[in-house]
Amino acid sequence: MTRPLLIENARIVDPASHTDAKGAVLVENGVIAHIAIGGPIGVPDDAVVINAKGLILAPGLIDMRVFTGEPGKEYRETLQSAGDAAAAGGVTSFVMMPDTAPVVDDGALVDFLIRRAKATSKVNVLPAGAITKGLAGQEMTEFGLLQEAGAVCLTDGRHSIQSTALLRTVMSYAANYGMTVVHHVSDTSLTGDGVMNEGLFATILGLKGIPREAETIPLARDLQLAALTGTRYHAAQISCAASIELMAAAKKRNPHVTAGVSINNLALNENDIGRYRTFFKLSTPLRSEDDRQAVIEGLRNGTIDTIHSDHDPQDTEVKRQPFAEASDGAIGLETLLAAALRLVHSGDVDLMTVLRAMTSRPADILGLASGRIAIGAPADLILFDLDYPWQVSEREIRSRSRNTSFEGARLAGKVMRTIVAGQTVHTHAED
Amino acid sequence: MAQARASKTNTPAGPSGDFPPFSQKHLLSIADLKQHEIIDLLDRAEAMVPVSRQERKSHPTLTGKTQINLFFEPSTRTQGSFEIAGKRLGALVMNMSVKSSSVSKGETLIDTAATLNAMRPDVIVVRHSAAGAVELLSQKVGCAVINAGDGAHEHPTQALLDALTIRRHKGRISGLTVAICGDIANSRVVRSNLLLLGALNVRTRVIAPRNLLPAGIEHLATEVFTDMRRGLEGVDVVMMLRLQHERANGRMIPSVREYYRFYGLDTEKLSHAKPDAIVMHPGPMNRGVEIDPAIADGVQSVINEQVEMGVAVRMAVLDALLPARNEE
Numbered sequence: 001m002t003r004p005l006l007i008e009n010a011r012i013v014d015p016a017s018h019t020d021a022k023g024a025v026l027v028e029n030g031v032i033a034h035i036a037i038g039g040p041i042g043v044p045d046d047a048v049v050i051n052a053k054g055l056i057l058a059p060g061l062i063d064m065r066v067f068t069g070e071p072g073k074e075y076r077e078t079l080q081s082a083g084d085a086a087a088a089g090g091v092t093s094f095v096m097m098p099d100t101a102p103v104v105d106d107g108a109l110v111d112f113l114i115r116r117a118k119a120t121s122k123v124n125v126l127p128a129g130a131i132t133k134g135l136a137g138q139e140m141t142e143f144g145l146l147q148e149a150g151a152v153c154l155t156d157g158r159h160s161i162q163s164t165a166l167l168r169t170v171m172s173y174a175a176n177y178g179m180t181v182v183h184h185v186s187d188t189s190l191t192g193d194g195v196m197n198e199g200l201f202a203t204i205l206g207l208k209g210i211p212r213e214a215e216t217i218p219l220a221r222d223l224q225l226a227a228l229t230g231t232r233y234h235a236a237q238i239s240c241a242a243s244i245e246l247m248a249a250a251k252k253r254n255p256h257v258t259a260g261v262s263i264n265n266l267a268l269n270e271n272d273i274g275r276y277r278t279f280f281k282l283s284t285p286l287r288s289e290d291d292r293q294a295v296i297e298g299l300r301n302g303t304i305d306t307i308h309s310d311h312d313p314q315d316t317e318v319k320r321q322p323f324a325e326a327s328d329g330a331i332g333l334e335t336l337l338a339a340a341l342r343l344v345h346s347g348d349v350d351l352m353t354v355l356r357a358m359t360s361r362p363a364d365i366l367g368l369a370s371g372r373i374a375i376g377a378p379a380d381l382i383l384f385d386l387d388y389p390w391q392v393s394e395r396e397i398r399s400r401s402r403n404t405s406f407e408g409a410r411l412a413g414k415v416m417r418t419i420v421a422g423q424t425v426h427t428h429a430e431d
Numbered sequence: 432m433a434q435a436r437a438s439k440t441n442t443p444a445g446p447s448g449d450f451p452p453f454s455q456k457h458l459l460s461i462a463d464l465k466q467h468e469i470i471d472l473l474d475r476a477e478a479m480v481p482v483s484r485q486e487r488k489s490h491p492t493l494t495g496k497t498q499i500n501l502f503f504e505p506s507t508r509t510q511g512s513f514e515i516a517g518k519r520l521g522a523l524v525m526n527m528s529v530k531s532s533s534v535s536k537g538e539t540l541i542d543t544a545a546t547l548n549a550m551r552p553d554v555i556v557v558r559h560s561a562a563g564a565v566e567l568l569s570q571k572v573g574c575a576v577i578n579a580g581d582g583a584h585e586h587p588t589q590a591l592l593d594a595l596t597i598r599r600h601k602g603r604i605s606g607l608t609v610a611i612c613g614d615i616a617n618s619r620v621v622r623s624n625l626l627l628l629g630a631l632n633v634r635t636r637v638i639a640p641r642n643l644l645p646a647g648i649e650h651l652a653t654e655v656f657t658d659m660r661r662g663l664e665g666v667d668v669v670m671m672l673r674l675q676h677e678r679a680n681g682r683m684i685p686s687v688r689e690y691y692r693f694y695g696l697d698t699e700k701l702s703h704a705k706p707d708a709i710v711m712h713p714g715p716m717n718r719g720v721e722i723d724p725a726i727a728d729g730v731q732s733v734i735n736e737q738v739e740m741g742v743a744v745r746m747a748v749l750d751a752l753l754p755a756r757n758e759e
Contacts, residue, residue: 200647204462206562206584206622209646276563320541322561324582 004028004044005422010052010383012037014059015356016363016372025057027379030421035373052383055416058355059371060092060123060380061337062362064182064260065236065308067157067329069400070116071109072101077313077400079113082333083121085398087426089334090415091309092380093124093370095362098135099157105130105141107149114150122425123418124380126152126366128182131170135159140170147177152366155182155236158283158312158328162188164221171229180232180365182260183222185243186284190214195324197270197285205276207324210285212240219243223250226257234365235259237310239284241294248303258365259303261295262310263332264405267339268292272405278319278326279405282310299357300349305365307357309336313401330405335392337384339406341413344386351386379422388414450475453751457569457576461587461626469594469630475747476595476740482519483742490746491521496553496753498522501543502579503529503559508714508738509579509588513556516745522553522753540564544571553753557581575752583617589713590623592744594631596737597668600709608634610662610704611652613672613694613721616645620672620713625651638662640694642683659694663703670711671696674721687720697723701731709733 008024012035024041026034034041043049063086069076079096086094096113098104104113110127117125129146131154133139143154154174161167161183174181191214196202198209219235223246226233238247238259247259264282269289273280280286298304312329319326332339340358343349363371370378392406418426450471455463464472482490498517502510510526517524529543540559547555554575557565562582569576580586598604609628615621615637628635629651637644637652638659649655656662663669679687691697696710710722710731718724727734 198646200650203645203647203651204622206582206619208583275566317539320539320567322540322559322564322567322582324561324563 002029002422004033004047005379005419006041006043006047006049007052007057007381007383008041008049010055010057012057012373013351013355014373015352016059016360016374018352019373020352025373025381027419027422030379030423032373032375032377032379035375050383050417055383055385057373058382058384059359059373060382060418060420061090061358062366062368062371063091063094063308063311063333063336063358064306064362064366065097065262066094066311066333067097067099067313069313070100075400076315078120079117079125080120081398081400082311083117083123083125085311085331085333087122087418087420088398088415090337090382090384090418091123091333092382092418092420093126093368094311094333095126095128095152095366097155097157098128098130099159103130103134104128104151105133105135107142107145110146110149110151123420124370128153128155128157130154131156131161131181132166137161137163137166140166140173143174143177143179147179152368153180153182153234156184158184160184160186160188160218164225167222168225168229171225171231171233175229175231178232180234182234182236184236185215185218185222185238187214187218190217193324195281195285196273197287199270199288201270201273205273205323212242212287212291215240215284216242216246219246223247223254223257226250227254230256232256232365233258237262237265237284237308239265239287239295240291244294244298244303247298251303258305258361260306260308261299261304263307263336263339264310264330265292265295266299266307267342268405273323276323278321278323279330279403279407281323281326281328282330282405283328296343296348299343300353305357305361307336307340307354309333313399314403315401319403330403331397331399331401332404334398335404335406335409335411337415338390338411338413341386342411345412379419381419382415383417384413384415387412390414449478450751452754455752458587458748458752459566459569459576459578460585461590461623461630462585464630466630469591469627472591472744472747472751473595473598475751476591476744479743479746479750480740482746483739488519489521490519492750493517493753494521496522497551498524498554498556498749499547499550499552500524500526500556500579501529501547501558502527503557503564506558506580508741509558512738512741513577513579513745516742516749519742520746520749522749540568541571544568548572548574554749577748577752580619583619583622585623586619587623588741588744588748589620590627591748592737592741593624593670593711593713594627595740595744596711596733597709599736599740600733601667604628605632607667608636608665609668609670610636610638610666611670611672612638612659612662612696614643614674614678615639615648615672616643617675617678618672622651624670636662636666638694640684659700660703663700666704666708668709668711669696669701669704671722673713673715674717676717691720695719695721695723696726698726701726711737714738
């Protein structure tokens with residue numbers, strides 16, 4: 001038995017209950033035992049007390065899109081190093097994409113990963129099961145067996161299913177199990193060999209562009225199929241104004257469709273590529289500033305449900321290449337919260353909305369008990385200083401890969417303590 | 432606004448010593464150059480023309496310097512031009528042709544740069560199929576780097592030699608109207624030319640079928656046309672581009688036959704340009720695809736002179752970048 005934990009004098013911000021008030025939370029046996037807003041709280045004699053004065057107590061973040069190197073490319077990232085990075089960033093649970101070697105398309109591998117993560121990772125690792133065998137977009141995997149083994153959703157990760165007929169079958173079958181289909185929308189025939197957003201800037205750089213329609217055309221298709229099949233559908237990451245319009249229209253008719261956005265598409269735009277900076281080579285690509293503003297508005301008005309890091313560790317060999325030849329992807333677990341708080345500090349989006357997109361909304365979509373400060377919920381919590389200034393430094397990155405889009409960025413907001421199942425897994429050490 | 436100097440009235444006396452130190456370390460992009468630097472390079476190139484025309488084609492200001500031509504994709508013309516330019520200036524020139532991308536051999540471009548850097552060259556001339564690759568390499572070596580074409584990005588010495596050719600024929604550059612015709616989307620020559628001509632106050636037109644026009648081109652060129660005859664109306668210079676054969680046969684355009692019918696430069700279409708318009712082509716040409724052979728070899732064609740000016744421009748660029756005279 002571990003000692004009870006009391007966090008007092010905190011500003012509790014819990015989007016699930018729409019709470020934003022001073023109070024205290026008591027944790028016993030890994031779950032939230034008592035919540036006191038304003039008034040007194042019964043404190044067991046042996047409780048460990050944390051005075052959280054000046055800090056915000058929020059549910060631990062749930063990151064719906066994280067790529068790991070393990071299994072297969074442990075030199076890029078292990079479950080342990082990803083867990084360390086997550087804990088430092090305030091992420092207490094992350095959905096692990098199936099794009100590994102081997103691909104997570106089999107229940108046995110899901111089972112192995114859960115046990116491996118419990119043994120090595122500080123945070124909850126939630127494997128996603130592949131939709132198609134080998135992510136090849138041809139044959140369905142065993143959805144029921146994947147779910148039994150512990151897969152929290154179905155996705156082909158960074159791959160996009162091109163066959164409309166197959167996707168219809170996938171969605172129909174997934175509905176049997178109530179599993180959310182998370183789909184990266186990309187028409188590969190339109191994407192072609194494009195490497196960044198199509199437009200003037202791509203033309204100036206002499207790089208092949210990816211039109212927005214490579215996203216909006218399959219998104220429109222997916223939303224129609226979701227309505228047809230009645231499945232729970234989550235557009236993994238959308239990036240442009242036209243997609244926001246499509247999502248907003250679909251949501252009016254169908255409550256089972258949701259959408260996520262990468263923090264990169266919220267915080268950055270295509271101009272950040274500058275002179276071929278490959279850390280900004282991402283899939284989905286960074287779009288124009290107009291698109292970024294539309295996505296922010298989508299977050300503000302509820303069209304966008306979740307914000308994720310799109311954490312994608314890539315080693316130097318594949319990143320230090322000419323732009324068109326470099327791999328896509330950037331790490332982001334450690335900077336997710338602070339980068340999202342930029343929207344709060346700029347006044348674009350309020351704190352509650354930003355936190356909701358990283359706590360209760362992903363929990364709702366995945367059917368998790370966490371992501372909220374509620375009695376009986378897992379004590380996955382973070383304490384953060386909303387205004388703490390810091391600068392992202394390559395030296396301090398915990399991921400095994402260093403491909404951060406925020407290298408050198410000045411951010412405000414730092415996680416001071418991360419708690420998973422009542423246990424402190426990270427504390428910020430002052431310099 | 433400064434005017435481009437007319438060579439016929441203001442020919443520099445010779446290649447030695449009349450020019451102030453050049454401020455750029457590399458030549459990666461026309462976008463990096465200020466107007467006066469472009470004019471400076473053109474004047475230097477003008478001064479190099481007599482060197483190539485004299486019997487003893489030598490002006491050994493770069494004796495003792497080492498020039499590596501690193502070509503990741505084949506280019507007989509550009510590589511040969513840089514080789515002759517370096518040799519005429521007395522440099523030790525080494526050609527390295529890398530048949531496929533070095534990455535396929537498990538070596539990154541950065542590794543290649545480090546290896547070459549250890550050989551202590553004074554200048555590396557690079558051609559690579561990927562946009563930005565030359566810039567990436569320049570960040571990893573200690574010597575000057577010249578972009579000899581990077582993907583669909585830039586080909587700065589081509590734009591300079593085009594400008595020099597125009598200036599020699601027209602006596603000026605500023606105020607002219609230049610039409611660039613053909614595969615605009617995939618051409619590095621276009622980008623460098625639009626930047627350079629724009630910097631020298633030239634009115635630029637691009638002419639191409641809509642699907643060979645890249646997004647946002649209207650922000651780079653003064654005017655955009657999809658009709659060849661309208662686009663050529665009253666222009667001083669017609670610059671044709673090579674059509675890549677893989678784009679024909681239904682991929683980007685239906686056929687070579689149809690392309691030539693609507694976008695190939697023939698006598699009738701050329702008649703819409705000014706009577707004294709000059710015709711240019713960066714080569715190698717597809718005769719009968721983008722240009723009528725009779726025009727390619729005709730009186731308005733300056734295509735061979737472009738090749739000659741290519742050597743002069745490359746001599747000028749090598750001479751400007753290698754601090755033979757301005758060592759501190």
